[in-house]
Amino acid sequence: MALIVQKYGGTSVANPGRINAVAASVIRRSRQGDQLLVVVSAMGDATDDLIALAKSVTAKPDPREMDVLLATGEQVSIALLAMAIKARGGDATSFTGPQVGIITDSRHTKARILRVEAKGIRKALDAGKIAIVAGFQGETETGEEITTLGRGGSDLTAVALAAALDADACEFYKDVPGVLTTDPRIVPEARALPCITYDEMLEMASAGSQVLNARSVEYAKRFGVPLVVRSSFEDVKGTLIVEEEPGMEKVLVRGITYAKNEAKVTVLGVPDRPGVAAELFRALAAADLNVDMIIQDISESGVTNISFTVSQGDLPRTLEVARGVAARVKADDVQSDENVGKLSIIGVGMRSHSGVAAAMFEGLAQAGINILMISTSEIKISVVIEKARIEEAVRVLHKRFGLETDQVELARPFVTAPEEVGMLTSRMRRAGKVRPAPKPRAKARRRR
Amino acid sequence: MALIVQKYGGTSVANPGRINAVAASVIRRSRQGDQLLVVVSAMGDATDDLIALAKSVTAKPDPREMDVLLATGEQVSIALLAMAIKARGGDATSFTGPQVGIITDSRHTKARILRVEAKGIRKALDAGKIAIVAGFQGETETGEEITTLGRGGSDLTAVALAAALDADACEFYKDVPGVLTTDPRIVPEARALPCITYDEMLEMASAGSQVLNARSVEYAKRFGVPLVVRSSFEDVKGTLIVEEEPGMEKVLVRGITYAKNEAKVTVLGVPDRPGVAAELFRALAAADLNVDMIIQDISESGVTNISFTVSQGDLPRTLEVARGVAARVKADDVQSDENVGKLSIIGVGMRSHSGVAAAMFEGLAQAGINILMISTSEIKISVVIEKARIEEAVRVLHKRFGLETDQVELARPFVTAPEEVGMLTSRMRRAGKVRPAPKPRAKARRRR
Numbered sequence: 001m002a003l004i005v006q007k008y009g010g011t012s013v014a015n016p017g018r019i020n021a022v023a024a025s026v027i028r029r030s031r032q033g034d035q036l037l038v039v040v041s042a043m044g045d046a047t048d049d050l051i052a053l054a055k056s057v058t059a060k061p062d063p064r065e066m067d068v069l070l071a072t073g074e075q076v077s078i079a080l081l082a083m084a085i086k087a088r089g090g091d092a093t094s095f096t097g098p099q100v101g102i103i104t105d106s107r108h109t110k111a112r113i114l115r116v117e118a119k120g121i122r123k124a125l126d127a128g129k130i131a132i133v134a135g136f137q138g139e140t141e142t143g144e145e146i147t148t149l150g151r152g153g154s155d156l157t158a159v160a161l162a163a164a165l166d167a168d169a170c171e172f173y174k175d176v177p178g179v180l181t182t183d184p185r186i187v188p189e190a191r192a193l194p195c196i197t198y199d200e201m202l203e204m205a206s207a208g209s210q211v212l213n214a215r216s217v218e219y220a221k222r223f224g225v226p227l228v229v230r231s232s233f234e235d236v237k238g239t240l241i242v243e244e245e246p247g248m249e250k251v252l253v254r255g256i257t258y259a260k261n262e263a264k265v266t267v268l269g270v271p272d273r274p275g276v277a278a279e280l281f282r283a284l285a286a287a288d289l290n291v292d293m294i295i296q297d298i299s300e301s302g303v304t305n306i307s308f309t310v311s312q313g314d315l316p317r318t319l320e321v322a323r324g325v326a327a328r329v330k331a332d333d334v335q336s337d338e339n340v341g342k343l344s345i346i347g348v349g350m351r352s353h354s355g356v357a358a359a360m361f362e363g364l365a366q367a368g369i370n371i372l373m374i375s376t377s378e379i380k381i382s383v384v385i386e387k388a389r390i391e392e393a394v395r396v397l398h399k400r401f402g403l404e405t406d407q408v409e410l411a412r413p414f415v416t417a418p419e420e421v422g423m424l425t426s427r428m429r430r431a432g433k434v435r436p437a438p439k440p441r442a443k444a445r446r447r448r
Numbered sequence: 449m450a451l452i453v454q455k456y457g458g459t460s461v462a463n464p465g466r467i468n469a470v471a472a473s474v475i476r477r478s479r480q481g482d483q484l485l486v487v488v489s490a491m492g493d494a495t496d497d498l499i500a501l502a503k504s505v506t507a508k509p510d511p512r513e514m515d516v517l518l519a520t521g522e523q524v525s526i527a528l529l530a531m532a533i534k535a536r537g538g539d540a541t542s543f544t545g546p547q548v549g550i551i552t553d554s555r556h557t558k559a560r561i562l563r564v565e566a567k568g569i570r571k572a573l574d575a576g577k578i579a580i581v582a583g584f585q586g587e588t589e590t591g592e593e594i595t596t597l598g599r600g601g602s603d604l605t606a607v608a609l610a611a612a613l614d615a616d617a618c619e620f621y622k623d624v625p626g627v628l629t630t631d632p633r634i635v636p637e638a639r640a641l642p643c644i645t646y647d648e649m650l651e652m653a654s655a656g657s658q659v660l661n662a663r664s665v666e667y668a669k670r671f672g673v674p675l676v677v678r679s680s681f682e683d684v685k686g687t688l689i690v691e692e693e694p695g696m697e698k699v700l701v702r703g704i705t706y707a708k709n710e711a712k713v714t715v716l717g718v719p720d721r722p723g724v725a726a727e728l729f730r731a732l733a734a735a736d737l738n739v740d741m742i743i744q745d746i747s748e749s750g751v752t753n754i755s756f757t758v759s760q761g762d763l764p765r766t767l768e769v770a771r772g773v774a775a776r777v778k779a780d781d782v783q784s785d786e787n788v789g790k791l792s793i794i795g796v797g798m799r800s801h802s803g804v805a806a807a808m809f810e811g812l813a814q815a816g817i818n819i820l821m822i823s824t825s826e827i828k829i830s831v832v833i834e835k836a837r838i839e840e841a842v843r844v845l846h847k848r849f850g851l852e853t854d855q856v857e858l859a860r861p862f863v864t865a866p867e868e869v870g871m872l873t874s875r876m877r878r879a880g881k882v883r884p885a886p887k888p889r890a891k892a893r894r895r896r
Binding site: 016019020050053056057058059061062064065066068069071075076078079080082083084086087093094096098099120143144146 | 514531
């Protein structure tokens with residue numbers, strides 16, 4: 001019998017009809033013999049409504065009380081889902097974050113999980129009940145403070161409980177069929193990936209994909225919790241997110257992400273002497289400005305140009321800081337360009353295969369798209385290009401790397417339905433792996 | 449420094465504007481030097497909305513999960529009130545029922561308080577904070593079950609905390625200026641009473657007045673917590689509810705209550721032998737039917753008639769049960785009358801003064817109102833009359849007993865503003881009374 005943690009987001013429980021649909025689905029799964037722990041978010045716009053309510057009481061709500069307020073959103077969801085399950089003949093018990101012992105620090109509205117007691121959960125599961133747990137919330141060690149975990153908090157609750165209970169998998173039910181090769185609004189041929197590594201998923205998240213919060217993926221990677229992203233509306237297999245395995249490198253590019261809310265800043269005529277770049281970026285960091293890509297031109301006659309990107313919202317303050325530093329170090333000028341976007345290709349395969357960057361640049365060049373900046377990591381290549389051409393570039397590269405076909409399955413035949421993940425990981429765990437990372441059952445088969 | 453518990457109902461915190469008004473009022477009071485613990489209900493119709501939400505998920509919501517759901521209503525209120533107070537420069541901390549240690553049994557949706565830990569409250573108060581506590585909710589000993597206290601639960605939370613903390617007074621902010629002599633919709637001259645005894649208040653509650661729930665008054669009486677009922681909208685003195693004192697008996701009638709949802713049932717021709725009445729009322733009790741007044745006629749030639757009242761909603765099932773018993777004991781017939789109402793006059797004075805009943809019956813007779821049933825307790829006389837004449841009867845008796853004038857103050861000059869209650873009861877407590885019951889400071893003065 002596998003222990004599966006499921007997480008349903010706000011859209012999946014947005015109204016009584018959808019709550020009943022989730023209840024039916026949970027009961028069906030439970031009758032297949034797995035133990036189920038279900039984490040839920042607040043209904044639809046409930047959290048936004050609570051924030052608006054607080055703002056109508058005071059323009060600057062106190063963070064401690066904001067957490068007391070926001071925590072009610074998920075509490076409503078667990079009660080409704082548990083009663084829906086019971087009304088349909090299933091057996092369920094709801095738990096708030098404090099009841100289940102999600103212990104956090106006291107940084108209100110963005111608390112960090114310190115430990116997970118998972119109080120009462122084993123007892124409920126062993127009694128044949130489905131445990132319904134409120135996502136997003138916890139309490140401090142003394143129980144005096146209710147806390148919330150910030151953006152993506154419910155996903156994190158699910159992963160943390162899966163880790164604490166040594167669950168066989170943690171499944172996320174989203175309004176997408178899985179982790180997609182790219183944004184389907186731009187490329188209709190975008191497909192759900194059968195599997196992806198934690199590291200690729202982390203690069204996807206940092207490069208703009210919003211399927212799963214990076215914190216949750218990091219937590220899962222640390223504790224070796226296999227993740228599954230599935231659709232809450234259609235019965236498709238979804239995407240398995242696991243530790244990297246040898247076969248997975250056969251895919252060069254797993255996915256393409258983009259971000260349009262970037263701005264490029266260039267400091268021109270910077271004296272090329274040690275410490276100047278450090279002074280600039282120390283000043284930006286001190287102002288809490290998050291710099292993404294950084295490029296320094298090759299120095300000519302003792303001066304150089306330094307370019308970097310920030311989010312558009314941060315541009316005015318960034319220019320202020322950068323101009324201050326430029327004046328101090330006697331640089332010539334500071335220019336900015338909001339007409340840019342960032343595009344990234346991600347894949348563990350590029351670590352062991354050369355030519356991926358070349359293929360990317362070639363593809364863009366053939367389409368006549370000019371590259372303004374380049375930045376690479378071990379498994380990601382990002383470029384900054386003209387914003388107006390971002391969508392075209394995504395389409396060109398999606399095709400260039402064959403992402404619309406099932407080429408990715410070359411690397412790893414999708415041997416498991418998500419329902420089988422539990423069995424699979426259990427088996428591996430029994431085989432002595434403390435941090436289970438599913439391995440292909442069979443040698444990679446060529447599909448085409 | 450007095451410790452005052454205040455309780456604000458749903459109407460008082462129905463919207464952000466009112467929450468800010470309560471915040472301003474609480475801060476004002478706190479700056480006068482009292483320690484304040486504020487208990488709040490859910491906003492306006494929030495509880496009804498949550499019940500409707502549950503019913504839209506399932507027709508028969510599970511009681512345990514209903515409590516998890518309903519508890520969010522008060523949690524929203526405490527967060528908003530605490531943030532409103534902080535935004536206005538006051539210092540406040542919110543507490544849920546579980547956080548403050550309201551320990552109950554596990555009878556979901558109608559739990560009984562077992563004990564009150566009042567965790568963290570002293571610490572908050574001693575740090576100069578205003579403690580904001582969610583009414584209506586608690587948890588079981590193990591913390592595994594969230595519970596709610598049922599009808600009037602928030603009032604009970606306030607009284608229980610006042611008792612546990614040995615508070616100097618527990619003030620209820622209502623949409624009435626105090627406990628009134630009668631319903632002002634019927635008698636525009638109805639006045640707020642300056643003071644009333646716990647026992648009178650209990651009779652008022654059982655006879656139809658809905659100002660304070662009987663459970664809360666009983667709890668306050670048991671622990672000697674002085675209560676104050678005041679308006680949340682106007683700054684009036686309100687009504688002090690305390691243990692009876694000698695002077696209070698000088699008033700014959702404190703108030704008049706009525707109930708229109710009564711039905712009278714008569715079993716005719718009942719054989720007058722031991723055990724027959726017992727069989728009837730045992731059967732009604734077994735069917736969970738609550739009988740109010742009971743009258744048995746004088747027996748004639750071995751048979752008698754038994755009349756009693758029940759609430760109109762219970763009438764169909766009552767008739768069913770009564771007819772079954774009538775058939776078994778060979779009574780002649782069972783008749784019912786829904787065209788009746790109950791009217792009660794209440795006052796501790798009638799215990800030591802004769803002639804109150806006579807004055808009541810005389811007043812009704814002069815108005816040509818026929819009395820169908822009479823029932824008396826030590827401090828209450830109730831009559832059942834034709835429903836259509838209830839309002840007229842209330843007006844006649846209100847005038848007859850001079851309730852529209854300040855005759856009640858003959859008994860007890862109103863020496864204390866509610867703000868002074870704390871000081872007064874503190875003084876008495878220091879004087880060695882374990883269960884403080886305020887005494888008049890001076891000899892009763894005649895006002896007229």
